[in-house]
Amino acid sequence: MTDSSEANKERNRQIARNEEAKQITGSIRVSTWAIAVAVVIGAMIFALIWIASRS
Template structure:
C-alpha cells in the first residue's frame, strides 16, 4: 500500500533523526566514561611511580 501524501517518508525521516541523536548521546556518554577511566588509571600509575622512586 503506498502513501500518496508522503507522511510515511516524513515519519521515517523523523525516526531516523531521533535514532541518530540517541546514538550520539550514547557515544558521548561512553567517551566520557573512557576518558575518566584513563585519567584514573594514569593518576594511579603516576602515584605508584612517585612512591617507588624515592
C-alpha cells in the same frame, strides 16, 4: 494516498534523526567514561611511580 505515503516518509525521516541523536549521545557517554577511566588509571600509575621514587 500520496499524502499518506509522504506522511510515512516524513515520519520515517524523523525516526531516523531521533535514532541518530540517540547514537551520538550514547557515543559521547561511552567516550566520557573511557576518558575518566584512563585518567584514573593514569593517576594511579603516576602515584605508584612517585611513591616508588621517593623510597
